[in-house]
Amino acid sequence: KHPELSDYWYFDAKKKKEAQKDLEPIALEHGFYQLGNEIFYKDRINDEHLTRILHTTTANFKILSNGYATNGTSLFLIRTEYWSHYKPFREIKANIENIEILSEAYVFDGTFFYYKAFKKFKADRETFKALNHIYVYDKDGLICEGVRKKDVMITKNIKVLGGLYLKIEDTFYYMGKSRNNIKIDDSQVKLINDFIIMGADGSAFNHGKYRKFIGDFNKFKQHENGHFGDGNLEWKISDSGLETVN
Numbered sequence: 020k021h022p023e024l025s026d027y028w029y030f031d032a033k034k035k036k037e038a039q040k041d042l043e044p045i046a047l048e049h050g051f052y053q054l055g056n057e058i059f060y061k062d063r064i065n066d067e068h069l070t071r072i073l074h075t076t077t078a079n080f081k082i083l084s085n086g087y088a089t090n091g092t093s094l095f096l097i098r099t100e101y102w103s104h105y106k107p108f109r110e111i112k113a114n115i116e117n118i119e120i121l122s123e124a125y126v127f128d129g130t131f132f133y134y135k136a137f138k139k140f141k142a143d144r145e146t147f148k149a150l151n152h153i154y155v156y157d158k159d160g161l162i163c164e165g166v167r168k169k170d171v172m173i174t175k176n177i178k179v180l181g182g183l184y185l186k187i188e189d190t191f192y193y194m195g196k197s198r199n200n201i202k203i204d205d206s207q208v209k210l211i212n213d214f215i216i217m218g219a220d221g222s223a224f225n226h227g228k229y230r231k232f233i234g235d236f237n238k239f240k241q242h243e244n245g246h247f248g249d250g251n252l253e254w255k256i257s258d259s260g261l262e263t264v265n
Contacts, residue, residue, distance in 0.1 A: 035055070035057075039054055039055050042054055042055055044059065044069060047082065048082050049082065049086045049087075049088065049097060050097035050099070050107075051072075051080075051082070051088060051095075051097070052069055053077060054069065056076050056077045056078070057071055057072075057075065057076055057077070058071070058072045058075045058076065058077070058080045058090075059071050059072065060072065060097055060107075060108050062106070062107070062108065063107070064099065064107075070108070072090070072095065072108075072110075074090060074092070074093075075090040075095075076090075079091045083118075083120060084120050085120050085122065085123040086123060087120055087126065087136070089115050089118075091115055092112065092115065093110050093111065093112055093113070093115075094110070094111050094113045094115065094118065094126065094133070094136055095108070095109070095110055095136070096108075096109045096135065096136035097109070098135060098136075109135065109136035109137050110136070111133055111136050111137070111139070113126070113128040113131070113133065114128040114129050114130065115128070117129030121147070121149055122149045122152065123152055124149070124152040124153065125149055125155060127144060127147075132147070132165070133165070134164055134165030135164075135165075138164065138165030138166070139165070140162070140165050140166070140167070142155070142157045142159070142162060142167075143157040143158050143159065145158075146158040150177075150179050150185070151179050151181070151182070153182060153183055153213070154179065154185060154195075156173045160172045160173060161173060161185075161187075161192075161195055163183075163194055163195035164194075166195070168195035168196075171187070171192070171195060173187065174187060174188055176188050178205065180205060180208050180210075180216055181208065181210035181213070181216055182210060182212065182213030182214060182216070183213050183214060183227075184216050184224060186205060189202075191203070191205075191224070193224060193226075193227035194227065196227070198224070198227065198229070201229040203216070203217075203218030203220070203222040203223065203224060203229070204218040204219040204220035204222060205218055205219070206218075206219045207219035207236065209236065209239060211223075211247060211256070212256065214226045214227075214260060215256070215260060215261060217233060217234075217236060217239060218236070219236050220232075220236070221233060221234055221235060221236055221239075223261070225260040225261045226259065226260040228260075230261070233252060233254060233261065234247075234248055234249030234251070234252045234254075235249040235250075235251075238250055246264055247261075248264075
């Protein structure tokens with residue numbers, strides 16, 4: 020009835036979908052999939068259906084290091100952090116020709132830095148240094164998750180305690196915020212996850228909050244049921260951190 024619509028995009032998309040019916044998706048690296056000549060990903064880990072990445076085909080798709088990929092104009096990253104409220108698939112427009120992948124969390128395109136392909140910021144490239152997958156710094160101070168922390172300067176006496184924790188001189192930091200002179204014994208540290216660390220005296224930081232004692236450091240471990248403890252005290256990990264098990 021409407022010959023002027025004979026080349027409408029819908030008909031081409033319908034043909035492609037029909038052509039893909041009997042194809043098995045090919046799993047690529049870092050959570051990407053190939054179906055026919057197009058590239059897909061799973062929006063959620065347990066999804067049965069795949070989501071197509073627009074403007075991306077096998078001809079322009081390229082796997083990079085540290086989980087990144089590109090179609091020549093955008094940078095892609097699929098993150099699987101269970102605690103993150105951000106979508107697992109991330110796409111940023113960047114200067115791909117000049118891209119430097121500095122770590123699993125930070126890249127530089129010659130002008131801007133990007134944290135995990137969603138936070139864009141500026142820093143000094145010459146003095147930029149990654150401490151872990153969360154913290155970096157440059158001549159102007161500390162940067163946490165792509166956000167500069169005001170007035171937090173770096174000295175030679177800096178110690179990465181794991182995840183979101185640092186010690187600069189005698190001050191402990193959680194997400195770039197000082198812990199107001201609260202201390203744990205950091206002569207030895209157990210990293211339970213990015214949010215919880217245990218000191219050698221059994222004290223702990225739990226989502227930045229101090230706990231005087233969570234167990235015997237030498238006996239403290241994860242058990243088969245997924246809980247943590249030293250044989251006397253037992254803890255489970257919830258969204259808010261450590262919870263005692265009755």
